[in-house]
Amino acid sequence: MWKNLVNEKQYIGSSENLRIRFRLRQQYFNTNHLLSNTCMYICRALLKHGYWNFSLTILEYCEPEKCLERESYYQKTFKPEYNIAKEPGAPFSGRKHSDETKQILSDALFGNTNKKGKPKTIGSGRPSQQIEVFDIKNNQTTTYDSISEAARALNINHTRIVKYFANNQTKSYKGRYTFNKL
Numbered sequence: 440m441w442k443n444l445v446n447e448k449q450y451i452g453s454s455e456n457l458r459i460r461f462r463l464r465q466q467y468f469n470t471n472h473l474l475s476n477t478c479m480y481i482c483r484a485l486l487k488h489g490y491w492n493f494s495l496t497i498l499e500y501c502e503p504e505k506c507l508e509r510e511s512y513y514q515k516t517f518k519p520e521y522n523i524a525k526e527p528g529a530p531f532s533g534r535k536h537s538d539e540t541k542q543i544l545s546d547a548l549f550g551n552t553n554k555k556g557k558p559k560t561i562g563s564g565r566p567s568q569q570i571e572v573f574d575i576k577n578n579q580t581t582t583y584d585s586i587s588e589a590a591r592a593l594n595i596n597h598t599r600i601v602k603y604f605a606n607n608q609t610k611s612y613k614g615r616y617t618f619n620k621l
Contacts, residue, residue, distance in 0.1 A: 440517065441467075442494045443484055450481040450521035453510035455503040480521040569621040570600070576615050589618070 441450040467473070468490075473482040485493065501509050510527040536544070567585035572593065574581070583589035590597035593616065603618050611617050 440496045440498055440513065440519070441481055441485075441521070442496065443488060443492060443521075444494060445488055445492050448484065448521055449517055449519035450484075451498075451510055451513045451517060451519045452481075452522075453506040453527060455506055457497075478523075480523060484521055571619045571621055573617045573619070574615060575611055575617070582621065 441452075443449070467481070467485065470486075473486050476482045477486070498513055499509055507527045514522060514525070514527065567587075570583055570586055570589055572581050572583065572589050573579070581589075581592075583592065586600045587597045590600055595612075599612065600618055603612055604620065609617075
């Protein structure tokens with residue numbers, strides 16, 4: 440049980456493997472985990488108040504198959520405010536979407552309400568930056584309409600060219616290419 444020492448709010452959880460829960464790189468002791476799970480009240484609270492404002496208590500050790508049953512018991516006993524699901528297990532376990540919800544989700548995924556795959560309107564997004572690439576090995580200069588186009592032609596990641604300009608480099612990239620904005 441996590442208990443916020445500032446506001447007395449609690450979170451009840453269970454684990455079949457405590458070692459995973461307590462590993463620095465896993466779950467509640469990892470800031471990246473907390474940041475990627477801000478939909479969970481406990482994660483937001485740990486980020487907001489800091490670990491030093493929480494106590495962590497192991498209420499009971501039990502067999503793995505009893506974890507959810509015991510978690511349910513402690514949730515009913517303590518009525519923890521940070522728990523989203525009022526029953527342990529996956530919050531949507533055993534629940535079904537209505538046909539209407541399924542249609543809304545389908546429309547969102549397959550383009551009735553989103554613009555993925557549609558052409559951009561004129562003037563939207565960033566304008567392309569024309570660049571000139573000098574190939575030292577072949578002593579040849581080629582002009583490209585965009586950084587991305589040049590990167591595809593040279594079979595390199597476009598961020599390499601972006602960084603070349605950002606760092607004001609003058610040396611050749613990989614001893615072969617120099618880039619100039621037009």
